[in-house]
Amino acid sequence: MITTRFAPSPTWYLHIWSLRTVLYNYLVAKKESGKFMLRIEDTDRSRFVEWSVENLIEILKKVGLNPDEWPNNPWKFWPYFQSERLDIYKKYIEELLKKDKAYYCFCSHERLEKLREEQTELWIPTKYDGNCRFLSSEEIEENLKNKIDYTVRLKVPKNKEVIFEDLVKWKIKVMTKDIDDQVLLKTDWFPTYHLAAVVDDHLMEITHIIRWDEWTPSTPKHVLLYEAFGWTPPIFAHIPLLLGTDRKKLSKRTWDVSVESYLEKGYLVEALLNYIALLGWNPKTTEEFFSLEELIEKFELKQVHKSGAIFDIEKLNFFNSHYLKKSDTEELYKKFSDYLKKYDLEFFNKIEKFGEIYNKKIFHEMKTKIKKFDEYKENTNFLYEEESELKIDLLVNPKMKIPDLEIAKKGLEISLEILKNRENKDFESIWEMKDVFIEEIKKTEMKNGQILWPTRVALSSKQFSIWALELIFILWLKKSIEKIEKYLKNI
Numbered sequence: 001m002i003t004t005r006f007a008p009s010p011t012w013y014l015h016i017w018s019l020r021t022v023l024y025n026y027l028v029a030k031k032e033s034g035k036f037m038l039r040i041e042d043t044d045r046s047r048f049v050e051w052s053v054e055n056l057i058e059i060l061k062k063v064g065l066n067p068d069e070w071p072n073n074p075w076k077f078w079p080y081f082q083s084e085r086l087d088i089y090k091k092y093i094e095e096l097l098k099k100d101k102a103y104y105c106f107c108s109h110e111r112l113e114k115l116r117e118e119q120t121e122l123w124i125p126t127k128y129d130g131n132c133r134f135l136s137s138e139e140i141e142e143n144l145k146n147k148i149d150y151t152v153r154l155k156v157p158k159n160k161e162v163i164f165e166d167l168v169k170w171k172i173k174v175m176t177k178d179i180d181d182q183v184l185l186k187t188d189w190f191p192t193y194h195l196a197a198v199v200d201d202h203l204m205e206i207t208h209i210i211r212w213d214e215w216t217p218s219t220p221k222h223v224l225l226y227e228a229f230g231w232t233p234p235i236f237a238h239i240p241l242l243l244g245t246d247r248k249k250l251s252k253r254t255w256d257v258s259v260e261s262y263l264e265k266g267y268l269v270e271a272l273l274n275y276i277a278l279l280g281w282n283p284k285t286t287e288e289f290f291s292l293e294e295l296i297e298k299f300e301l302k303q304v305h306k307s308g309a310i311f312d313i314e315k316l317n318f319f320n321s322h323y324l325k326k327s328d329t330e331e332l333y334k335k336f337s338d339y340l341k342k343y344d345l346e347f348f349n350k351i352e353k354f355g356e357i358y359n360k361k362i363f364h365e366m367k368t369k370i371k372k373f374d375e376y377k378e379n380t381n382f383l384y385e386e387e388s389e390l391k392i393d394l395l396v397n398p399k400m401k402i403p404d405l406e407i408a409k410k411g412l413e414i415s416l417e418i419l420k421n422r423e424n425k426d427f428e429s430i431w432e433m434k435d436v437f438i439e440e441i442k443k444t445e446m447k448n449g450q451i452l453w454p455t456r457v458a459l460s461s462k463q464f465s466i467w468a469l470e471l472i473f474i475l476w477l478k479k480s481i482e483k484i485e486k487y488l489k490n491i
């Protein structure tokens, strides 16, 4: 069975590029009805941040990429926190020592620092010099007896070629002379990432390791570890880095790279996943919009690019607008209400008082105009204010052929007449209203803009807002008439 995993070291919020790693792992597993697992790599205790695990679980739930097993649903590979698996790693370290595939290293921190400095000065790659590689068993015994701090290092074989296949990057070859004798067990007796990841990936029967390209240089060490244990390595796929529009690697810890920040701005999960799936993956069709189900069906690691993918917020906005436009208003409104309850309760409480019918009318018009939910408030606030300040000077607009207030006034009078002629019968739809207005405007000497611009200003008191007819539809006749009359009185 195909089993993939996401194995973060939780030190912060979930990054947007990690969400892509999660997604690719999820898609590969689900496509073959396999399993997607989550494992917390928390062996670097100094960097571990506890709340980040909760945040991660919450986000995975929100975006619908839940792992198949997690503490609530433990399977045979429990526990999933590496810090709770220390005994397991100890056993495997001992096995490597016994097989002479690893060795004790008693070098002090100072010695290693000095070595690094010397190598840096000579412009040679910084690497352990193998000082403890050939200690006699007596020397080792003695040092252990004297309780000298030690690490355990991988005994990288000499003059060997390490080769592995990568589904994205194809064949990778590295000579062992270029591989460091990697520390496997640290002085605090915690394993390093390399040992723990290899042991767990093996024990958890992971078939595909999908992680980002930064880990490619570590993979030869992992392959050597698999060999040392006599295990078959899984399939590797190193996915490209995400770059900003400046082609530089996305920064690590600015709020803008956290998935949470995108949810806070009101991006829809389906848009986010769809866009992220395409960062580095070429579906080989002109089609760009895919639901999660379609992604599961179509995604192929073989179609993932080798080079970095550009994360372009404008493109994400384009995807989000698409999903906003095509979503059913009722369902989307529910999502929007949940969004407000979480991120702007005050505004939610304020608009709730106006009733669902009114709110949904506004929402229906706005969903085609905003790029994401956080743009809603500033564009609709005026529809929730009882009294708005009159902006008479906005009525004049030479571009709309309204050079003075006289023309604006005329325009408003025509609008008012059209609305009054309805005799309190609200319009059925904006389209019906459009037909009525066009018919009526034709009978006058005036242009559409000369009537609709001042009407829009009178209804919104804003320089920019949704169209006049949409506003009339939202506000209903009575309120629209009141507002226009108020302006007319004050010109």
Ligand code: GLU
Residues within 6 Å of the ligand: 006, 007, 008, 009, 041, 193, 197, 210, 211, 215
């Ligand atoms: N703990 C590593 C990380 O957070 C996992 C790398 C891997 O997937 O093997 O990046």
